[in-house]
Amino acid sequence: MTPAIIDGKYHLSYTRIHETVRSMAEEIRASGFTPDVIVAIGSGGFIPARILRTFLEKPILTVGIAYYDAENRPSKTPRMIQWIDEVEQKLRGRRILLVDEVDDSRVTLEYCLRELLRHGPAEIAVAVLHNKRKEKRGALPSEIRRYWAGEELEDRWICYPWDALDIERHERLSRGEG
Numbered sequence: 001m002t003p004a005i006i007d008g009k010y011h012l013s014y015t016r017i018h019e020t021v022r023s024m025a026e027e028i029r030a031s032g033f034t035p036d037v038i039v040a041i042g043s044g045g046f047i048p049a050r051i052l053r054t055f056l057e058k059p060i061l062t063v064g065i066a067y068y069d070a071e072n073r074p075s076k077t078p079r080m081i082q083w084i085d086e087v088e089q090k091l092r093g094r095r096i097l098l099v100d101e102v103d104d105s106r107v108t109l110e111y112c113l114r115e116l117l118r119h120g121p122a123e124i125a126v127a128v129l130h131n132k133r134k135e136k137r138g139a140l141p142s143e144i145r146r147y148w149a150g151e152e153l154e155d156r157w158i159c160y161p162w163d164a165l166d167i168e169r170h171e172r173l174s175r176g177e178g
Helices: 014-031 046-056 087-091 107-117 167-174
Strands: 004-006 009-011 037-042 060-068 074-082 095-103 123-132 146-153
Touching (some): 009 167, 046 060, 046 123, 074 107, 095 107
Parallel strands (some): 095 123, 123 146
Antiparallel strands (some): 004 009
């Protein structure tokens, strides 16, 4: 079922997101991949990672990567805002599930994956709530063999409930009620 499109933007409810993450968690489990730790890319990956934790029962670490400015324009390159304390002992030899809300240009994912790979994990897999069907500027490093997207969407702006100033209006829009 296609999400509600109002003014050319997708509007997604918390219920839809929760169901999408639950389904993705089932796919991850069925694949045989068992992460030791979930790494959430902030700020968009925080809530999907927390919902995944409910189903996968693994601890969450967070990283902050900034790629867009205050007007939602992409920068030339992503920049690190927050990173994992004691990164070597938390990541070396471990299986990591990297989580973000959307795979748009793939630049942020690529940047974060390359940084994580420097710390010698056993394996890194990627889970995104939404993958936009479009040409990507970034690329997944060759070491990444597992990638899950909860939903494949056309290239439109996605309005997530955690970004809403008026959640009741957002929920109406997510039901297609203008």
